[in-house]
Amino acid sequence: MALKKSDLYSSLWKSCDELRGGMDASQYKDYILTLLFVKYVSDKAKANSKSLTRVPQGGSFDDMLKARGNKEIGDKFNKIIAKLADANGLRNVIDLADFNDPEKLGKGQEMVDRLTKLVSIFEGLDFRGSRAEGDDLLGDAYEYLMRHFATESGKSKGQFYTPAEVSRILAKVVGINKTTRADQTVYDPTCGSGSLLLKVADEAPRGITIYGQEKDNATWALSKMNMWLHGNEDAEIEKGDTITSPQFTKGAELRTFDFAVANPPFSVKSWNSGLDKDYGRFEYGMPPEKNGDYAFLLHVLKSLKSTGKAAVILPHGVLFRGHAEADIRRNLLKRGFIKGIIGLPPNLFYGTGIPACIVVLDKENAAGRTGVFMIDASKGFMKDGPKNRLRAQDIHKIVDTFNKQIEIDRYSRMVPLKEIADAKNGFNLNIPRYIDSSEPEDIQDLHAHLHGGIPDRDLDALDEYWKAFPSLRSTLFTENRPGYSDLVIDIADVQQAVLESPKFKKFAAKVDDIVDEWFAAHRTRLANINEDTKPAELIGEISEDLLTRFKSVPLLDEYDVYEQLMSYWNETTMHDDVFMIMNDGWLGAAKPRKTIEDKERKLSEAPDLIIGSGRNAAKYKMDLIPPSLMVSTYYYETQDQINELTAEVEAAAQAIEEYVEEHAVEDGVLAGAVDDDKITKALAATRLRVAKREKSDPDEIKALEHLIKLYDAEAAAKKAVKDLQAELDMTVLKEYGKLTEDDVKFLVLDEKWHATIKSRIAGEVTSLTYDLVARIQQLGKRYAQTVGALDSELAELDAKVAAHLAAMGVKP
Known part of the structure; x- marks a missing residue:
């Protein structure tokens, strides 16, 4: 297994x-x-x-x-x-x-x-x-x-690897796709371990010819190995410094390629050390001596064919630094070579924590280019240990937005070259000059504070919600006066009113229906997973379809929905399941196995099910179908009984605690049984024997007997839970042996994958609703009292204070 x-x-x-x-x-x-x-x-x-x-x-x-x-x-x-x-x-x-x-x-x-x-x-x-x-x-x-x-x-030695998520973006925005031919070429002048080139190759199912150069000897060897490992034995990976000793040359010229990608070292100070031949790379300007960013960009540009395209990762400084770099930037823009700029979040890369950008170059139709497409993707990421990491939804949104040139408020826009070149901007490409990604200011309305009412301007800003839940606004608000509205229900009741709204329920049901229809459309393919399945293609197809189905749904961001599926896949739950089914088949993957205790591999598994106790206990793992899924599907009535018995155990424990708390106080009837602030059943029994022998206070004897009965009731309830749980565990273990392949598919496909994904997406709907509720409650509280009402309340309080002082004989 x-x-x-x-x-x-x-x-x-x-x-x-x-x-x-x-x-x-x-x-x-x-x-x-x-x-x-x-x-x-x-x-x-x-x-x-x-x-x-x-x-x-x-x-x-x-x-x-x-x-x-x-x-x-x-x-x-x-x-x-x-x-x-x-x-x-x-x-x-x-x-x-x-x-x-x-x-x-x-x-x-x-x-x-x-x-x-x-x-x-x-x-x-x-x-x-x-x-x-x-x-x-x-x-x-x-x-x-x-x-x-x-x-x-660490920072000084981690530059051999470009994060896979960033590599995927470069591969997808550079223009390589299913139509790319095997004889077309891709080049990486600073290829490191080759991971970026391999991600590019993944985008070309018909194949692509790979070229790369790497300066570090050990990393160059790693790149060569990596190419062999991934079936690209024919890739040409050369060794040497790309700027001072480029290996792909043709006489006095650089060889040119259809595509280029690069993640060069940032801001290299000694980039021109030993430079004796420029190969015409610096015709648009000589980079400053102590900063090699533009040296690499110009090298990539010179290495492109007349229709060539490239995507290069560089620090944000290349977008706005002055002097020699400003001259180069101006020349590249005037000639239309820069197609787009994508601003990335900070702390993505292993060699540096500073934010970077992707500069997309395109020589094809450069002379007719009239603008630069910009994306500010700096806010889309997740924390992953010491680094930030792009999520699946962040990657997909960047790629879709760039390739389709979609303008999104506070995220992307096509910036005309005229605007970039005007006196105000002077060919500065700093993204915040052209895209304001900050959240709109939450403006306080003085008129509303003076006279009451919630500004309609604030309610209009929630228009996406009103479109998704028609008539909800009129249910919650009524007109106060032109331009202002009143909340017609108590602030504390807003959440319940929204969640119980027929329009919200209809919207949530519609989302559930879309998920059901999507899963039904792919269930047959999922049920046919076998050893020949290609997981990347599988998840790619079903995730794209899910995203497409939610594009037309108001309010809900289709990329948030997409992320719910992809995180379930990438968090390894679904991916692990597919891997096990491919290797062991549906029935084989569903079989319980003994837990692994492997000291050599430092692997110790927590069991899902334990049969027996002590040294003879049998410990099992159920990777594909956890016992909880079996119980919730087939034995939920027994689980309900266990839950009821567990509640009895808790009630019995509570009764003991309350009885002891009442009678074990100083001078209480149980004070004599207390040891170290505790009264166990053993202590109570010992004290009872002594009390009976010494013919102590009858009330004490009676209290001790009652306490022991309470302990007995708790023990009986615990035993009932333990026995029933052991019986259920054994029944469930035996049930695994009875499962047919259809049973396994039903449990995994419908009760696990479908149910989980549906629940996750429903959670997105609920989360959006909570955002609406929070905003309504904020506005309601903000304008609940006018300044006049507050003045009146203050005057009343002043009068009360004055009256109290007068009663105390204090003159104002």
Whole structure:
């Protein structure tokens, strides 16, 4: 039975992290990703004898496994990797990490133990067959590791990785799509580990020809490995400094490409050190000596064909800095090369915390370009540990808005070149000059404070709600005087009035109906998930359809709805389910399994169901169908009984607490049974025996007997709960063995996926309603009393104070 993908990756990372010792993450990644490479190509060669990668005898992952525990394990690993490298022309690519380095991996037995454990971790990964390709287990594992290595490496060493979310935006806005031909080219002059180029390749299902250059030797090797891992063995990845030593040249000119993407290092101060040939890159101006941002942008521009397109990540300073950079910016704008600017949130990147932007270049029809399309996407993100991260909805909204050139208030607009070039702006591209993304000021109305009533202007601002819930405004408000209205119900009753409004109920029901219709349209495809399913295509298709269905629904943002589905998928719940079904089938994935206690992989699972107690207890995990889902579907009546008995336990405990609190006070009838401010059943029983033997106060004896009865009632209720729960647990466990494939599909598709997604989207409706309620209550409280009424109240209070002072003999 397959382990959940999320557990697989988390255990992989925890194990790797545990074994790295004092080594920096930026170095340790070279060892981990080399092992990942060897494991992957070895598995693929087993599954496909025609694999492009040749795995020679003595050069496979299995040979590494045979070396476990050997005192010369480090040297053996190096030799195995060298054989694999020689067989595939990968010398100085996959063999850069020295597995026999005692300074990094420990000396003697420490190295043996560390490498033995490390290679054992990867033994659990299986990249054979169509399942790995369809689910992209490798790609996800690589992405997971790279994100963690980049996070751990810190600002100075995390630049080898461009966050996948940002990479997807560049790939989608640069113009690569399903129509892109395999012979078209894409180039990244600062390709790092190659993750950005691979995201671009994902957007071209027919293929695309890849070129890249990377300055750092270890990162260049990583990029080469990455290309092989993802089936792009033919990609040309060269080594060297792109500015001073570009590798893709044609005589005295740079080679040109159809597309280019780049995430160059920000504001490099020594960019021109050793520069002796400019290849015509600086015809529009020479970048300042101590800032290389425009050097990279101009290099990308020169590397484009006459119809070429590019997307480059740069710091915001390139949009507004003056002097030499201002001259370059002016020249590029005048020639129409800059198609668009996308402002991103701060703290997205691993090399820096400053906000960045995407500059989109397009040479095609540049001469006729009359404006620059700008997006301020700086506010759309989520917190993810020490970094910010773009959500699925943020990515989709940016891409849709840019590619369709949609103007959205406070988010995007097409800015005419005339406006950019006028005296006020002077070719400054700072986004806030053209898009005011701040929230409108909440203006206080002095006339309303003086004379009462809520300004209609504030109510008109809620027009989206009134369109979604027709007649609700007239239900809640009545005219006070021209331009002002009164709230006709008490402020405390606003929420109930909105939620019980027939129009709100109709709207909520409509949303539910859309979700039901959407799920019904895709249920058959979901029910046919098998080992050949491609999860990325599956979620892509159904999520796009969901978003499309909600575009015409008023008030509700279709991207918020889309995010509910995508977060359910990306939080691994639904993704994990699909992964397990692909690997084990519907029935296999639904079978209970014993919990894993794996010290080697640092994996300890919390059980979903425990049968028995003590050492003989059997602990089970139900990954696909949790016991709670079985109970809520088939045994809800028994669960109701358990809930009732649990309530009896709580009532019995409360009765004990109240009785003790009443009679265990000083001089109370139970004071003699108190020990350390407590009276347990054992203490009460002991005291009762003593009291009867000594013929103590009859009231005390009676109170102790009553208290023991209360304890007995609590114990009986607890036992009833325990027995019934144990009976239910055993029944549920047996029920798993009776499930048919149709039963499993019903539980997973309808009771789990459909129900959860529907509930999440319904929560969006409720959340919007709470926003409306909060605003109405705020306005109601703000203008509830006029200044005149407050003056009258103040005068009354002054009179009362004066009267009290007079009664006390104090003269004003």
